[in-house]
Amino acid sequence: MGPLPVALRSSTNVGDRDPDRRAAYRSYMPRPRKFVEEDVIAAAIAVFVSEGYGGTTIEDLLLATGLGKQSLYNSFGGKRQLFLRALDASTTDVVSRMKETLNAPSATPMDRIKAQLESLTVLLSSPEPMGLLFAKATMELADRDAEVAGLAEDVFRSLAAEYRGCLVEACDNGEIAAGADVDALAVYFVAVTRGMEILGRSGATRDVLRTVAYTALQAIPLPHPA
Numbered sequence: 001m002g003p004l005p006v007a008l009r010s011s012t013n014v015g016d017r018d019p020d021r022r023a024a025y026r027s028y029m030p031r032p033r034k035f036v037e038e039d040v041i042a043a044a045i046a047v048f049v050s051e052g053y054g055g056t057t058i059e060d061l062l063l064a065t066g067l068g069k070q071s072l073y074n075s076f077g078g079k080r081q082l083f084l085r086a087l088d089a090s091t092t093d094v095v096s097r098m099k100e101t102l103n104a105p106s107a108t109p110m111d112r113i114k115a116q117l118e119s120l121t122v123l124l125s126s127p128e129p130m131g132l133l134f135a136k137a138t139m140e141l142a143d144r145d146a147e148v149a150g151l152a153e154d155v156f157r158s159l160a161a162e163y164r165g166c167l168v169e170a171c172d173n174g175e176i177a178a179g180a181d182v183d184a185l186a187v188y189f190v191a192v193t194r195g196m197e198i199l200g201r202s203g204a205t206r207d208v209l210r211t212v213a214y215t216a217l218q219a220i221p222l223p224h225p226a
Contacts, residue, residue: 040065040076044086049132052140053083083137087148090133091155097123098159102166109170110220113163113189117213120193124200124209135197159193160186167220177221185220192216 043064047056058079062069076082101116124132134155141148164186170176196209 037075040067041082041086041089044082045090045133048083048086049136052136054140056083084147087133087137087151090137091151094134095155095158095162098162102162108175109166109173110175113166113170114214114217117193117216118210120196121206121209121213124196125204125206132197132201135194135201138194139198156190156194159190163189170220174223177223180221188219189216 043066044061047060047064051060056079058069058072061067061079061082062072065072067075072078072082076085097119098116101119102112104112104115107115134152137148138152142152143149164182167176167180167182167185171178171180171182192212196212199209199212
């Protein structure tokens with residue numbers, strides 16, 4: 001699937017349904033009837049990232065996915081159910097990307113953490129909507145939607161566990177100080193990267209995001225010289 005059309009990248013007023021936006025939705029949607037489920041989910045993610053959950057209408061989803069109303073309800077259950085499917089795909093993508101980078105066998109633990117932060121910098125400064133739905137949904141709904149809040153908490157724990165595993169390995173290898181508080185550092189990096197998501201959604205440049213990421217690395221205590 002190609003990059004998200006420009007007209008879908010920037011949020012507009014909920015009531016603004018201009019022809020260019022409709023054309024952009026149509027260009028991103030799979031063919032009706034012979035739809036591929038992953039394409040429908042990807043199109044829904046693009047809409048929810050652009051409009052938010054509250055700002056997305058059934059009509060937006062029909063337009064983006066190319067499904068008829070009955071097909072959408074029969075296949076996905078409606079707006080809420082499609083949103084949860086889209087959010088699950090987004091969170092799975094976030095965790096999978098992180099695991100892949102932090103478990104690369106050919107690099108040191110610290111190099112893997114640096115590579116993961118760099119890959120996040122690239123992702124958050126690109127038009128790709130997949131991983132951005134997690135940040136969008138958490139900010140919009142976590143304080144009033146128990147299901148979204150529970151999912152967010154599970155993801156945060158998974159991310160912290162991945163960071164912790166890498167930091168423990170770095171500590172064992174002598175890359176960081178032996179007394180480093182790996183639990184606190186793991187949570188710290190989750191907080192930093194979630195903040196980077198918000199900055200990315202606000203239009204921060206890749207250089208700004210990279211500065212945040214590499215400044216965060218300075219919080220890791222290094223071993224004292226012999």
